[in-house]
Amino acid sequence: MKKRFISFLETVVTLAIVLVLLQTMAEDILVLSGASWTIRRVFLFTGFGFDLFFTLEFLIRSWNALSRRSFRRYITRENGWVDFAASIPLLVFTSGPAFFSILTGAAFAGSGALIGLLKVVKAVRMARVLRLLRLLKIFKRIRFADSVMVQRHTVRIVTTAASTLIFSVTIIGTVFALTDYTGTENAWMMDQSAAIVSLEERPDWAAGPDNAEVWGKSRPSVMMLKDNDWTLYARNSDDYFAEYFGPGDYAVRQAGSYALWFDLKPSAVSQSKLNLTVFLSTLAVVLLIMVTYSPHFAITISDPVNVMIRGLKEKSYNLEVSIPSEYPDDDIFRLGAAYNDEYLPLKERNNSEDTGGGALDISLDDISDLLGT
Amino acid sequence: MSVEQDKAEIFVGRLWNNPSLSGLSPLQKEEQLLQFLEINSGTLQPTLNSPAFFPDYSWSRILELLKQSLSDFANKSLSPLYEAILEKKMDFSFTVHMAHRSSSPSAVKNQLGGFLNTLSGRMNSRKELAGPLMGVGTGMIDRYMERIFKRQKYISFELRKVQRLKMSSNEVTDLVKATMLIRPSVQFFAPGGQNSGSGRNLLLISPTFAGKVASEAGKTLSFMPYAVVKAGVNSALSFQDNPYMESTARLAAVFSHRCRNMKPGMKVDRGAESSDKSWFNVARKNYKFYGFDLDMLMELHGIAAENGW
Incomplete structure (x- = not known):
């Protein structure tokens, strides 16, 4: 009963991993396609739900491991570190803050430097790449090879390659986000800074709706300009903003008596592009290793080993190890050649001299029903 | 045919038709089962000496019965096999x-x-x-x-x-x-x-x-x-x-x-x-x-x- 319940929970977790991977991809695709805030909000909520679910899963597994005094084993050997990295940091740094900002309706706002604020926003978004680690969680659950050794080695290689890729992107991306802006976002961010500076130095440039209109249109990053709650300029209608913009899509900054609403979507789009690139690259690495390396490992390591094990254990098993012409000097095939040329002939001679049995296809296990054992 | 011979035939019949021996020729099956009976006598003896099988027989007598039954099974298959080989092959x-x-x-x-x-x-x-x-x-x-x-x-x-x-x-x-x-x-x-x-x-x-x-x-x-x-x-x-x-x-x-x-x-x-x-x-x-x-x-x-x- 307990086993069945645990098996059921494992199935639920596997299903959740599949769904969260789809959800992660969909979330980024929606950002790229400029989907409405209503739809994106649903995905942000579900993202938070999944992060919460996986955090609970990690805590339960940790508690279970602690109670069995095998926490270290769980973290190091059973990929518990993946469970951790793909749960708590995401809940704390990404989906948790987003969830609460939606609940409170708060936009990114502050009195500090705008660039500093945007760097933090970008670093937080960068952490979402960690979600891709869940690909490894599902990979380690799928039994794709007959041999335990093939499975373990392939999982180890996939985990190493994919986690290196994901962590590198996350860490390097965060460092770049916190230190400097590069690439396509640079002009956009400079435009925002310049807008604030220009209004602080020449407030009269936006005095009155007409001036504000001219000024606003010359600043692509500005989506709204208010003076003491009086809207001087709005790039789009209120309905449009309500439909397509949510908390986190914009930042509000003060410049004298003016309040400026800046569009942060280009940064989100850029981040989603990166996320999708990393996701698809990771998926490609995982699939490529599964498709090319697993069979290679099986052919060159586990298959010859299994043939030799059967030959050593079963008296009637006399098949030789197949030695590929490309790898005759591999250690395993040198062993296979010795097995073929020395062991099998010796075994055959031994069998022919000894008719006392052993080379039997039937064992007592085959007639356990007859013996009532 | 005595009751004991019937029992031996049933027991050997189950061995003979065991899926692990499928694909073997009658003589290969016979040889394997003879070896099987000899090798596993220690395990088989208590079961075959039980009331369900041959309670009053010595192991050598039981083995004799089983071997005879085994030979009968093989012979039943051998005659048609000889005929088929000589006629068709x-x-x-x-x-x-x-x-x-x-x-x-x-x-x-x-x-x-x-x-x-x-x-x-x-x-x-x-x-x-x-x-x-x-x-x-x-x-x-x-x-x-x-x-x-x-x-x-x-x-x-x-x-x-x-x-x-x-x-x-x-x-x-x-x-x-x-x-x-x-x-x-x-x-x-x-x-x-x-x-x-x-x-x-x-x-x-x-x-x-x-x-x-x-x-x-x-x-x-x-x-x-x-x-x-x-x-x-x-x-x-x-x-x-x-x-x-x-x-x-x-x-x-x-x-x-x-x-x-x-x-x-x-x-x-x-x-x-x-x-x-x-x-x-x-x-x-x-x-x-x-x-x-x-x-x-x-x-x-x-x-x-x-x-x-």
Whole structure:
């Protein structure tokens, strides 16, 4: 009963991993396609739900491991570190803050430097790449090879390659986000800074709706300009903003008596592009290793080993190890050649001299029903 | 039939039909089950001594009952097998090309059928029949002989030019099959032929003993050309010590050994060589031990490798 319940929970977790991977991809695709805030909000909520679910899963597994005094084993050997990295940091740094900002309706706002604020926003978004680690969680659950050794080695290689890729992107991306802006976002961010500076130095440039209109249109990053709650300029209608913009899509900054609403979507789009690139690259690495390396490992390591094990254990098993012409000097095939040329002939001679049995296809296990054992 | 015999038959019937033995010939099954009963006597004895089976019998009596029942099972399958092999898998027209005692192929066939029944009456020669029956019955000999004649290499040369067999390829194939079926006469006429199985197998014999066996077998197989009987017996000689032995005898020796423990339809594991290729390669390493012709093994290994057998 307990086993069945645990098996059921494992199935639920596997299903959740599949769904969260789809959800992660969909979330980024929606950002790229400029989907409405209503739809994106649903995905942000579900993202938070999944992060919460996986955090609970990690805590339960940790508690279970602690109670069995095998926490270290769980973290190091059973990929518990993946469970951790793909749960708590995401809940704390990404989906948790987003969830609460939606609940409170708060936009990114502050009195500090705008660039500093945007760097933090970008670093937080960068952490979402960690979600891709869940690909490894599902990979380690799928039994794709007959041999335990093939499975373990392939999982180890996939985990190493994919986690290196994901962590590198996350860490390097965060460092770049916190230190400097590069690439396509640079002009956009400079435009925002310049807008604030220009209004602080020449407030009269936006005095009155007409001036504000001219000024606003010359600043692509500005989506709204208010003076003491009086809207001087709005790039789009209120309905449009309500439909397509949510908390986190914009930042509000003060410049004298003016309040400026800046569009942060280009940064989100850029981040989603990166996320999708990393996701698809990771998926490609995982699939490529599964498709090319697993069979290679099986052919060159586990298959010859299994043939030799059967030959050593079963008296009637006399098949030789197949030695590929490309790898005759591999250690395993040198062993296979010795097995073929020395062991099998010796075994055959031994069998022919000894008719006392052993080379039997039937064992007592085959007639356990007859013996009532 | 007594109640005990019924029980023995039911028990042996369950063993006989066990899926792990599927694909084996009747004689292979019989040999395996005889060994199984002997090896596992310690475990089987308490169960078979229980009230459900034979509570008042000694183990030796139980074993006797089981062996008798096992032999009955094998015999039931053997007679139709002999008939099928002699009728459908062989043709004795090759005898007309050989110096013989003026008898028709059908008479030779009938006499060989009776001889096979005689051979299966003694345990050691009965065991030796397993290989020839498997080889002829499964069509393995036909497959290899076809390739041998197609290649026109060493074996074909030995058959045609050295042994001077002036007959069709199919007739040579049938000649090899007949040689194989006569081969167990060595065990039949060997001292201790009634032994039940344990102990060292008789692998090779001396030319003197071979001459005596051939003489005795020739009397029983009076319609069969003596050259065939002699080759059948000579197949138990070592080729290294008797380099002039018939090529049909050498082939019969190799094929009989090969087929003795062969399991048709055996699944080849990934990373393993095919069954025949493995066997011939191992036999190449052991050719002196078994007295095989190394060049023949090389060619047969090549055929197995080419055809993925």
